[in-house]
Amino acid sequence: MDTHLTDDVVGPLPGDYKSDVKPIWCPGCGDYSVLAGITRAMATMGLERKDTVVVSGIGCSSRIPAYTSVYGYHTVHGRSLAVASGVKLARPELNVLIFGGDGDGFSIGGNHFLHACRRNVDMTYIVMDNQVYGMTKGQASPTTEADWCESKLTPEGPGVNPIQPVALALACGANFVARGFSNNPNEVARLIVEGVRHPGFSVIHILSPCVTFRPEQRNWKSTVHPYGREPTDDPNEAMRAVLEDDGFGLGIFLAGNRRPFQPESAATRSIAQIEEGFAV
Amino acid sequence: MKMKVLNGAANVGLFLAHALALEIEAAERYTELADSMEAHNNVEVAKLFRDLSTYSAKHAEEVKQIAREFGALPKVAPWEFQWDATTESPEAAAFENAHYLMKPHHALKMALLSEHQGNNYYASVAAETKDPEVARLAREFAEEEAGHVALVRKWLERYPAPKDDWSDDPDPPNISD
Known part of the structure; x- marks a missing residue:
């Protein structure tokens, strides 16, 4: 893989981290701006493509690995965090970023999310939350409001309260927790850079409108607001503040100081020896 | 985590860093919008965005x-640019204003806003700088x-505003009945 990304004038550019695959998201989708934020963050950090892996599950936002020029692994539904943990534990020198949506992360992959926060492997999880399953044409997701009635599957609304991703991440032990909004890709880039540089498991919750199945989310631009507090390293303080938040506060809630999980023992068997065990 | 903001009016290096980001992001955004319209078979609007991208890319290269003649530019993180009126660089057309059924009139209105913002x-x-070379x-x-x-104004004359039902889709993605 070519690792020469240095521009003669300004160094690596965001475009260096885009692949030749053209996104097929709906025009107006927030994920376009998140992709812009991701590539700007990568260029700012000057990440080596050969040392960077993006891992995803299934869904619109999980298409990110195809659209970036670093190593990518488009895994199975809800399992991106398990695969990414394996990558990071086996190759701790790599930069590991995980991308997915609210359904992939908090429903199908909900159990993995809890334990990824608890385990605190040094990697960064970016969740693009549009409060709907967009790829399957608009069903309620774990973050959909209880009274959202626009899906034929739940004509009277899902009837249960939505998960609060930021509060859940804090409760389960994530070491860095932030929220951004897709309309501001430069701020998204900043949060990603801060998350990648912070040791341990970082969760970045990005509000990313689905303009096709949740067109009312175009109004989020007038709903979001700065979180308004300096980040704390105390999870209890962060949780108390988040419980007063309306779900639209943007910023860094927690930059904690838990030690990342990274086994120190070296491998005891080679890949060839492991493969021998599977020989038929 | 106090954030610094760098002003493009301060000196030539910072001005060129701002200008380069502005022009590259404008060209890339038009290209991305063109690709997105092609993926949704909106060929006419795709071509318009492609043409706009060509103009912006030419200016970016200039x-x-x-900047090459000036030398290495200061490294400015995306969030450190001081754009004042916009969160992104001012000439990058807003993704969120795109629609898969949009007409050339809408695309040109988007472009007109972006080019205005770049000009402003x-x-x-x-008006602000004290450096004669920056000025x-x-x-x-x-x-x-x-x-x-x-140029965009001239193109707009050929494309008057469409009827109000321009976004009606007889086969919509969201089946609600």
């Missing part, structure tokens, strides 16, 4: 050439953007 940015730097470059770039504004 700015890059000036350079004009405001020219000269900013005036020159503002004139180029004014040319783009005039």
Whole structure:
């Protein structure tokens, strides 16, 4: 893989981290701006493509690995965090970023999310939350409001309260927790850079409108607001503040100081020896 | 985590860093919008965005050439640019204003806003800076953007506003009945 990304004038550019695959998201989708934020963050950090892996599950936002020029692994539904943990534990020198949506992360992959926060492997999880399953044409997701009635599957609304991703991440032990909004890709880039540089498991919750199945989310631009507090390293303080938040506060809630999980023992068997065990 | 913000009017290096980001992001955004329209078979709008991208890429290359002659530019993180009126660079058309059924009129209105914002940015730097070289470059770039504004206005004359039902889709993605 070519690792020469240095521009003669300004160094690596965001475009260096885009692949030749053209996104097929709906025009107006927030994920376009998140992709812009991701590539700007990568260029700012000057990440080596050969040392960077993006891992995803299934869904619109999980298409990110195809659209970036670093190593990518488009895994199975809800399992991106398990695969990414394996990558990071086996190759701790790599930069590991995980991308997915609210359904992939908090429903199908909900159990993995809890334990990824608890385990605190040094990697960064970016969740693009549009409060709907967009790829399957608009069903309620774990973050959909209880009274959202626009899906034929739940004509009277899902009837249960939505998960609060930021509060859940804090409760389960994530070491860095932030929220951004897709309309501001430069701020998204900043949060990603801060998350990648912070040791341990970082969760970045990005509000990313689905303009096709949740067109009312175009109004989020007038709903979001700065979180308004300096980040704390105390999870209890962060949780108390988040419980007063309306779900639209943007910023860094927690930059904690838990030690990342990274086994120190070296491998005891080679890949060839492991493969021998599977020989038929 | 106090964030610093860097002002493009301060000196030539910072001005060129701002100008380069502005022009590259404008060209890339038009390309991305063109790709997105092609993916949704909106060929006419795709071509318009592609043409706009060509103009912006040409200007980006001109700015890059000036920057090369200047030397290495200061490294500015995306969130450190001081754009004042916009969260992104002022000439990057807003993704969120795109629609898969949009008409050339809408695309050109988007472009007109972007080119206006680019023109305003350079004009405001020219008015604010105390550095004569920055003022000269900013005036020159503002004139180029004014040319783009005039061009888009001319194109808009060919594409009047469509009827209100322009976004009606007989086969919508969201089946609600």
